[in-house]
Amino acid sequence: MDRRTFTKSAVAAMLGTVAFKGAYGAVKVSDIAESTAPFKSKFAPHFGLFKESVKGLSLVDQLQFYYDCGFRALEGNGMMSRPVEDQTAVAKKMESLGMEMGVFCAHTEWKLASFTGGRVDVKLRTPPDPKAVRESLVEKMKQAVEVAKRVNAKWCTVVPGLEDPSLEPEYQFANVVENLKYMSDVCAKTGLIMVLEPLNIKNHPQLYLKRIPQAYAICKAVNSPYCKILDDFYHQQITEGNLIENFDYARSEIAYVQVGDVPGRNEPTTGEINFKNLFQHLWDKGYRGIIGMEHRQSDKTLDGDRKIMRAYRSVDC
Numbered sequence: 001m002d003r004r005t006f007t008k009s010a011v012a013a014m015l016g017t018v019a020f021k022g023a024y025g026a027v028k029v030s031d032i033a034e035s036t037a038p039f040k041s042k043f044a045p046h047f048g049l050f051k052e053s054v055k056g057l058s059l060v061d062q063l064q065f066y067y068d069c070g071f072r073a074l075e076g077n078g079m080m081s082r083p084v085e086d087q088t089a090v091a092k093k094m095e096s097l098g099m100e101m102g103v104f105c106a107h108t109e110w111k112l113a114s115f116t117g118g119r120v121d122v123k124l125r126t127p128p129d130p131k132a133v134r135e136s137l138v139e140k141m142k143q144a145v146e147v148a149k150r151v152n153a154k155w156c157t158v159v160p161g162l163e164d165p166s167l168e169p170e171y172q173f174a175n176v177v178e179n180l181k182y183m184s185d186v187c188a189k190t191g192l193i194m195v196l197e198p199l200n201i202k203n204h205p206q207l208y209l210k211r212i213p214q215a216y217a218i219c220k221a222v223n224s225p226y227c228k229i230l231d232d233f234y235h236q237q238i239t240e241g242n243l244i245e246n247f248d249y250a251r252s253e254i255a256y257v258q259v260g261d262v263p264g265r266n267e268p269t270t271g272e273i274n275f276k277n278l279f280q281h282l283w284d285k286g287y288r289g290i291i292g293m294e295h296r297q298s299d300k301t302l303d304g305d306r307k308i309m310r311a312y313r314s315v316d317c
Contacts (some may be wrong), residue, residue, distance in 0.1 A: 029054040029068045030144070032305045036070055040317050041279055042290045044073035044102040049293060050309075051303040059086060060093045067097045069309065075258075075292045079104035079252050080147050091165045101153045102290045103195060103230065103256055106144035107137065109161035115179050116172040116208050117164030130175070136183050141186040141194075157230055158183070158194045163208045170210045172208065177221040187226035195230035195256045200238035210239055212246040219253040227252045232294065234260030237273055244281050251285065260295030267308045268315050270298045275315040283317040 029036055029110050032053055045066050047059060054062045063074065074094065079087060094101060115120050115138070118130035144156050167175075180194070185194035187194055196218065198209045209215060215229045231254045233243055240246065247254065259273030279291070293312075297304050 017154055026055075027302065027305075029065065032302065033069050034307050035313060036068055038072055039070050039312065041283070042100065042288065043071055043293055043312055043316075044075045044100075044290045045071055045293045046075040046077060049138045049297065050305040051297060051300045053305045056282050060091055061163075063090065063093050063097065066216065067099060072098070073100040073290045075102040075290075075294060076104045076151060076153070077294070079151055079153070080106065080144065085148065087147065087150045095152065100290065101151050102292050103155045103258075104144075104147065104151070104153055105156045106147075106156035106158055106194065108157060108159040108197075110207075111162065113162040113208075115160035115176045116162065117167055119164065120173060127298070130178075130213050134179060137179055138186055141183045145186060145190050145192055149190060153192070155195050155230075156191045157197050159197055159199065159207065160209050162206050173218070173221075177209065177218060180218065180222045180227050181224065184222060184224035184226040190222070192226065193255055194212040194227050196227065197230040197232055198235060198239070198259075199232075200235040202238050203235075212236055212240070212250050216250040216253050228255035230256045230258060232258040232260070232292075233273060233278065234258070234262060234265050234295065237262045243273070243278060247282070248285065256289060256292070257282065257287070258292035258294040264298065265295050266298040267293075267295055267311045269311040279315050280317055 032050065047062055048054065050065070050069075054065055057065065066074065070144060076090070077091075084228060091101070095116055109115065112121065114133040118128035118133045120126060120133065147153070148156060158180075160180070161307055164172055180196075196209060196215050198211050198215050199207050201210055209218075212229065212231060219229060229252070231247060231248060236243060236246065259268060259275065260266065261268055261273050261275070282291075297308055299307055
């Protein structure tokens with residue numbers, strides 16, 4: 001089937017599930033939320049969060065549920081892999097609700113050292129082929145741009161792959177910067193912003209990008225408004241801590257924030273991070289961007305859904 005043959009009737013069919021179901025599914029918003037007022041901070045859940053409450057709901061119905069809980073943004077990490085029909089229906093529903101789309105994953109590289117070493121397969125020690133790698137990265141970014149246009153996204157996540165142990169760190173840095181410059185040129189045509197996500201050394205020990213200062217140096221070298229930082233406080237608490245000072249120092253290059261508590265990567269208030277103070281600091285510093293709820297939930301029952309709602313109400317500015 002040609003993906004471009006998506007019709008208005010398909011959109012209407014998907015959107016119609018809200019009216020057909022009436023009160024969502026088995027769970028009403030009032031079953032988990034003490035308040036349905038909009039959050040002051042722009043918290044963004046992802047599909048499948050509030051596990052028991054959204055069980056069996058379509059993507060469009062989940063959006064309505066999140067909106068009625070007080071959320072005004074959504075994270076769509078897996079949007080690149082969703083059918084065009086789903087992308088279009090989600091965008092249409094979000095536009096009707098006035099919700100904002102957060103990041104989606106444009107290119108997250110877990111097993112290759114293409115950014116750092118120009119290698120298609122680092123394990124086989126194939127000779128570097130920087131031109132082929134660059135062309136591949138540019139093509140992937142072109143695909144991301146099309147998805148972004150379809151779902152009204154302003155940001156997309158990029159994870160620049162593995163370290164290349166055969167190269168000195170300075171050479172790897174230069175290679176990463178060069179590749180990102182080419183990718184930024186693609187983004188410049190529509191205004192899409194790549195956000196580089198440093199990931200923690202415990203879960204991802206072989207990845208190249210680990211720390212906020214490192215990401216800051218890369219973005220300064222790329223020198224493009226279309227290459228910025230995603231500051232995920234879960235990862236950075238594990239790797240380096242010092243969350244407030246690192247945020248302040250790198251503020252000019254931070255375009256997006258995600259959260260998860262430590263340990264466990266669950267909702268705020270379940271671990272060691274003082275999110276009440278952290279979110280207040282971001283607000284006082286003028287951050288009004290999306291705060292992505294990229295975490296698990298500590299309790300997957302209906303009471304666990306209530307726990308997430310109480311947590312976010314307690315840490316909202």
